[in-house]
Amino acid sequence: MSGSIDPHAAASPADSLPAPATPRASLADQPPPTEYRAAPSHQLLEVRGLHVWFELRGGGELHAVRGVDLDLRRGERLGLVGESGCGKSTALLALMGLLPASASVAGEVILDGRDIMAQGERSIRPHRWREVAMVFQGAMNAFNPVRTIGWQIAEPLRRHRSLSRAAARARVLELLELVGIPAGRAERYPHELSGGMRQRAAIAMALACDPKLLLADEPTTALDVMVQAQVLELLVSLSEELGLALVLVSHDLPAVTQVAERVAVMYAGEVVECAFTGELFDTPRHPYTAALVAATPDLLQATPLSSIPGAPPSLRSQLQGCAFAPRCGQRMQICERHPPTLAADADGRLFACHLNGGSPHHTLPPAPGGQAAVDSGTQDTERRS
Amino acid sequence: MSEARGASRALLEVDGLAASYHLRRGVSAALARRPQSVVRAVDGVSLTVGRGEVVALVGESGSGKSSLAQTIMRAHPAQRGRIRFDGQEITTLGSAQLRPLRRRMQMIFQDPYESLDPRFRVRRTVSEPLVIHGIGDHARRAELVSEALRACGLDPPELFLDRYPHELSGGQRQRVAIAAALALEPQLLIADEPVSMLDVSVRAGVLNVLAGLRDSGLGILLITHDLAVAASFADRLYVMYLGRIVEQGPAHEVISAPSHPYTRALVSVTPRRTPRTGGAPQILAGEIPDATRVPPGCRFHPRCPVATDACRRSDPQLEPLPGPGGAAGQHLAACILAPDRRVVQQTSR
Amino acid sequence: MRISDVQSEEVLAGLPSATLAPRPLARATELLRGWSAQVMLGAAVMTLFLLVALIGPAIAPYAVHAQVGHVYASPSPSHPLGLDNGGYDVLSNLLVGARTSMIVGLCAAVVSILIGGTIGVIAGYVGGRTDGVLMRITDYFLVIPDIPLMIISAAVFGRNTRNIVVIIGLIYWTTAARLIRAQVRSLRQRVYVRRAELLGASGRRVLWTHIVPQVTPLLIANTVLMIANAIFAETYIAFLGLGNPTTPSWGAMIQSSLAGGAIFYHAWWAVLPPGIAVTVVVLAATLVGQGLEDSLNPRLRAGHLAVRRFRLRPLHGELERE
Numbered sequence A: 001m002s003g004s005i006d007p008h009a010a011a012s013p014a015d016s017l018p019a020p021a022t023p024r025a026s027l028a029d030q031p032p033p034t035e036y037r038a039a040p041s042h043q044l045l046e047v048r049g050l051h052v053w054f055e056l057r058g059g060g061e062l063h064a065v066r067g068v069d070l071d072l073r074r075g076e077r078l079g080l081v082g083e084s085g086c087g088k089s090t091a092l093l094a095l096m097g098l099l100p101a102s103a104s105v106a107g108e109v110i111l112d113g114r115d116i117m118a119q120g121e122r123s124i125r126p127h128r129w130r131e132v133a134m135v136f137q138g139a140m141n142a143f144n145p146v147r148t149i150g151w152q153i154a155e156p157l158r159r160h161r162s163l164s165r166a167a168a169r170a171r172v173l174e175l176l177e178l179v180g181i182p183a184g185r186a187e188r189y190p191h192e193l194s195g196g197m198r199q200r201a202a203i204a205m206a207l208a209c210d211p212k213l214l215l216a217d218e219p220t221t222a223l224d225v226m227v228q229a230q231v232l233e234l235l236v237s238l239s240e241e242l243g244l245a246l247v248l249v250s251h252d253l254p255a256v257t258q259v260a261e262r263v264a265v266m267y268a269g270e271v272v273e274c275a276f277t278g279e280l281f282d283t284p285r286h287p288y289t290a291a292l293v294a295a296t297p298d299l300l301q302a303t304p305l306s307s308i309p310g311a312p313p314s315l316r317s318q319l320q321g322c323a324f325a326p327r328c329g330q331r332m333q334i335c336e337r338h339p340p341t342l343a344a345d346a347d348g349r350l351f352a353c354h355l356n357g358g359s360p361h362h363t364l365p366p367a368p369g370g371q372a373a374v375d376s377g378t379q380d381t382e383r384r385s
Numbered sequence B: 001m002s003e004a005r006g007a008s009r010a011l012l013e014v015d016g017l018a019a020s021y022h023l024r025r026g027v028s029a030a031l032a033r034r035p036q037s038v039v040r041a042v043d044g045v046s047l048t049v050g051r052g053e054v055v056a057l058v059g060e061s062g063s064g065k066s067s068l069a070q071t072i073m074r075a076h077p078a079q080r081g082r083i084r085f086d087g088q089e090i091t092t093l094g095s096a097q098l099r100p101l102r103r104r105m106q107m108i109f110q111d112p113y114e115s116l117d118p119r120f121r122v123r124r125t126v127s128e129p130l131v132i133h134g135i136g137d138h139a140r141r142a143e144l145v146s147e148a149l150r151a152c153g154l155d156p157p158e159l160f161l162d163r164y165p166h167e168l169s170g171g172q173r174q175r176v177a178i179a180a181a182l183a184l185e186p187q188l189l190i191a192d193e194p195v196s197m198l199d200v201s202v203r204a205g206v207l208n209v210l211a212g213l214r215d216s217g218l219g220i221l222l223i224t225h226d227l228a229v230a231a232s233f234a235d236r237l238y239v240m241y242l243g244r245i246v247e248q249g250p251a252h253e254v255i256s257a258p259s260h261p262y263t264r265a266l267v268s269v270t271p272r273r274t275p276r277t278g279g280a281p282q283i284l285a286g287e288i289p290d291a292t293r294v295p296p297g298c299r300f301h302p303r304c305p306v307a308t309d310a311c312r313r314s315d316p317q318l319e320p321l322p323g324p325g326g327a328a329g330q331h332l333a334a335c336i337l338a339p340d341r342r343v344v345q346q347t348s349r
Numbered sequence C: 001m002r003i004s005d006v007q008s009e010e011v012l013a014g015l016p017s018a019t020l021a022p023r024p025l026a027r028a029t030e031l032l033r034g035w036s037a038q039v040m041l042g043a044a045v046m047t048l049f050l051l052v053a054l055i056g057p058a059i060a061p062y063a064v065h066a067q068v069g070h071v072y073a074s075p076s077p078s079h080p081l082g083l084d085n086g087g088y089d090v091l092s093n094l095l096v097g098a099r100t101s102m103i104v105g106l107c108a109a110v111v112s113i114l115i116g117g118t119i120g121v122i123a124g125y126v127g128g129r130t131d132g133v134l135m136r137i138t139d140y141f142l143v144i145p146d147i148p149l150m151i152i153s154a155a156v157f158g159r160n161t162r163n164i165v166v167i168i169g170l171i172y173w174t175t176a177a178r179l180i181r182a183q184v185r186s187l188r189q190r191v192y193v194r195r196a197e198l199l200g201a202s203g204r205r206v207l208w209t210h211i212v213p214q215v216t217p218l219l220i221a222n223t224v225l226m227i228a229n230a231i232f233a234e235t236y237i238a239f240l241g242l243g244n245p246t247t248p249s250w251g252a253m254i255q256s257s258l259a260g261g262a263i264f265y266h267a268w269w270a271v272l273p274p275g276i277a278v279t280v281v282v283l284a285a286t287l288v289g290q291g292l293e294d295s296l297n298p299r300l301r302a303g304h305l306a307v308r309r310f311r312l313r314p315l316h317g318e319l320e321r322e
Helices: A088-096 A149-161 A165-179 A183-187 A195-207 A225-242 A253-257 A277-282 A287-295 A333-337 A378-384 B027-031 B065-072 B095-102 B122-132 B138-151 B170-182 B200-215 B227-233 B251-256 B261-269 B309-313 B341-348 C006-013 C023-034 C037-059 C090-126 C128-143 C146-157 C161-188 C191-198 C203-239 C250-259 C268-296 C315-321
Strands: A043-055 A061-073 A077-081 A103-111 A132-135 A213-217 A245-250 A262-267 A270-276 B012-022 B038-049 B054-058 B080-085 B105-108 B188-192 B219-224 B236-241 B244-250
Touching (some): A061 A270, A077 A088, A077 A253, A088 A245, A149 A183, A165 A225, A262 A287, B012 B065, B038 B065, B038 B244, B054 B227, B105 C191, B122 B138, B138 B170, B244 B251, C037 C090, C037 C268, C090 C128, C090 C250, C161 C203
Antiparallel strands (some): A043 A103, B012 B038, B012 B080
């Protein structure tokens, strides 16, 4: 069920803007290897300036996602990493529109040229599970304990595609085979399957309606190394076989590298660096990325591990300057006043830091509101004009 | 008591330990007189932990590593074998005799969100062991609590003393749990997955606290499923599969020259910092079997990529390997194919 | 488990600025805020009835067992609720009878919670064979039909207030025992309880420092619910004519009026007031008890998986603010 391509797909708001004079904080604009210079139709997902706020019960609000931009081509695998509370899972849930009533969202989520966030739940609903599907962390919670696995995988088929009973059954067996579950297990109940099998079943359920984009939220966190390897390999092979684009959220940097072609690092609700997997580890540009890499134990490199001092900032209050500055070993004066923007440097590396020739804040037009307006990145400045 | 004699021996010696759980039968099973199924969680394990040594016990869930820890801590009865702590046999001690020993062997748990009483402030959590063992008066306890917190990197302690667990981050909670274990100045610390619930950014900090303790003479038994954590931190390594140790030896040797096919597979699938180096991961099919149905012969053979007929029949014991560690009796593997591993690898390709 | 829910994210994100506010106070205010109007209403009604129980005999216009007019005289200015089959003032009996109901209700609830709580805590904590034996005893009490047991007990032990309290307590402890046992068993598995045991803490210490304080809120909520049950039980014991014959109580009022032909005389005023009083106080206690239970044992809040109507927010306003 390929969603018919909207004739106006190319005319998404971001594209209709005049070519910006300033470097746009957009992943699409990085000069990547030639194969990445893809025609617009290769672009599957563009997220522009995604914000999520939560109203807190005790009053006040939490700015959990603070302007995230992401781009994804068809069939591409992107990793999204960061510490707990950095907003990576919230961003993912926002893409699916699975946020509680206490949440409010701003920004554009352009899927296949259409802004599915434009009207909130109403515009997301037709796409949810049909084009964008999600696999959650605790596979056990994703299942109804009193129904068989097969029944539960068939449910979205019956609901969204109104298949007959026999056709749904055939599709379930096909899906189970795809994720490597023996057909006989279709009649089992969730608790009768091992953790790995349940996660496979959850993936099968997500794939039921042939989505183009699979969002996976910590899909292997509760699993053992060997089972984790099995599930990650399954995700890669599915992506390759079905041309499925994948966003993998995880706090486990090494696990992400086994799957993702590109990795976006999130900190305090923002993407601070986005790079090809190899680059990210070999030459991290953002000090936070570098610190994460240095904190990750490795089998054979017996380098002493270092932790990152301090804790992420509270997202309840407005942040001044760079969110990472208080924990950063290379903090400069400018970091405390001007938040860096996510921008490509001369080598095409995309990161948000004043160091290493990044975040060319000096090229920004002087904002009418004074220095503070530099804050939210160039695309916001454009939108306001 | 036997301090002088104990000093020459290992701090913890476990010899041929076995422990099992009985599963409850359903009514129909009981009526049909089906035998109760027995989970042989730990099935003949020997290991030692020396003073100032970090020993890692690596295995998947279901390998029996947590049951082993529980049995060593005497929270679960041993079925066979012996546990000696500081030269003293503790396998059959009653709870009253164990009490003074509990002071010297402490345990920290995986989940820092669960291991602290939510109603206790940090001060009370850390001083509780002191109160239980009747150590010091009020003022002295306060001093010891501050010292322990400082040793765990919660500095200045005043900032944390009056907080409740929910006011601490995961890393801080785990540090509080370690501080509570340290307040009694134990000789042995059993750490059951101490960092697996923590963020990468704070993992290193907690591991470094433990490393500092090792340098001050504490023996640490680190139980983990993460080979990378074990490799970066442990002196010696035990790899456990289905209730047995399948390979043991100096950490760097086990990691760089794994001999048991299970260890080899584990090493190959452990994600590396650098993506996709060292060849394709060797992903074993299936999952660790249920310990009620231990396969005959070598218990790993159903999943083993190089298993032969002989593996289905004989149950291999740990044997020293050729090589530096093996020659010294340090690097052992329980695989009949292990000594001529290279030949096996060539024929299997 | 860890990161996927909003709740933990807001907690984690708020950590560095976590205040050192005394938590019990914060929790108490949160509790009060969480209390719904129904709990407040229930508590107000309960307080009113307790007050009546305290001062009822003092404000009762007539003596309880004094014939002050015709049998079944209709309500009049001097007798707002009329007279009953003995020519006694219904209002006075109602006010004085409140004391019996409240005393029996409170004491029986406390007795049942003491028995049930103790058995539940012991069974849950010790486990094994002790647990088996105690729970079989509990099951035994649970399946005994209440009313025949009450009739027999009242007949055997005599019909005074103390015996009624004990009888009700003995019948109603089972629910508390099962509830508390389940709670203690789950607490027992908590890592911090196991940690305390491995530290060498004695069973008694673990019980008193880690387990009992955790089940106390549950005990309190249960006690309040039990008050409702006990008042109701007292009423029907008295209604069956097994109550203390010397003290007035609501149940006894209904019983004697019905026996005295109140229906035949259409003397609704002799039956309805005590009936309404019982209903109202039982309802009030139930409201409070259930409200307490709900706020002390927060059930799972609706998960984030539920599709909800999150709001969209125009970005312009936000940017101006920044």
